[in-house]
Amino acid sequence: MNFFDINSVLFEAWGYKMSHLEFWATVTGAVAVWLSARENVWSWIIGLLNVVLAFALFYQIQLYPDMFLQVFFFITNLIGWWQWKYPKANEANLKNELKISKLTLQQWLVLGVGGLVCTFAMGSFAKNLHEFFPVLFSQPSAFPYMDSFTTVMSIVATFMLIRKKIEAWYVWLVIDVIATYIYYLKEVKLYALLYFLFCFIAAFGAYHWTKEYRSYDKR
Numbered sequence: 729m730n731f732f733d734i735n736s737v738l739f740e741a742w743g744y745k746m747s748h749l750e751f752w753a754t755v756t757g758a759v760a761v762w763l764s765a766r767e768n769v770w771s772w773i774i775g776l777l778n779v780v781l782a783f784a785l786f787y788q789i790q791l792y793p794d795m796f797l798q799v800f801f802f803i804t805n806l807i808g809w810w811q812w813k814y815p816k817a818n819e820a821n822l823k824n825e826l827k828i829s830k831l832t833l834q835q836w837l838v839l840g841v842g843g844l845v846c847t848f849a850m851g852s853f854a855k856n857l858h859e860f861f862p863v864l865f866s867q868p869s870a871f872p873y874m875d876s877f878t879t880v881m882s883i884v885a886t887f888m889l890i891r892k893k894i895e896a897w898y899v900w901l902v903i904d905v906i907a908t909y910i911y912y913l914k915e916v917k918l919y920a921l922l923y924f925l926f927c928f929i930a931a932f933g934a935y936h937w938t939k940e941y942r943s944y945d946k947r
């Protein structure tokens with residue numbers, strides 16, 4: 729059995745064959761995001777395992793921007809763990825971990841405009857990836873611009889999350905809605921369900937972090 733082969737079936741339910749790879753990528757992803765919403769630093773450690781599994785999954789279903797994104801996520805999981813665990817003295821909360829904060833208007837504009845420009849550039853590249861590197865990518869990229877949007881904005885949201893910005897959860901909510909649609913069409917249905925659940929976790933994360941942020945004034 730090849731664990732990393734999407735055709736290696738763990739179980740079958742209602743006619744849908746669930747691979748080992750999709751199942752464990754889904755489980756580790758769900759745990760990591762839930763821990764993030766709870767402001768638990770272990771989310772970054774579980775996330776490292778998730779990105780390895782997701783990389784293999786996305787390569788096999790031709791979501792190449794998502795695949796490349798996992799390399800970024802592997803690095804930022806390490807950075808995020810360090811930033812949360814060992815903040816500067818003036819950025820620490822009562823647990824001596826990084827405090828929650830908000831973006832400035834200028835930061836919003838830079839991230840928003842930069843994200844859209846990068847989405848167009850990556851989408852154009854992904855659209856022709858199978859022509860540039862036919863040996864590596866035998867099939868054309870699926871949904872190159874939508875996939876690129878979720879990829880680019882995931883990078884933006886991750887940097888926000890590393891710095892514990894409340895707005896990260898609103899960006900994740902938009903990403904999760906689009907990703908649910910993409911994964912459902914690509915018939916990785918458990919992953920589609922995962923991202924549907926992520927929508928609710930993102931809403932909870934926004935609520936929980938906002939509540940925590942407002943509590944700083946009362947301390």
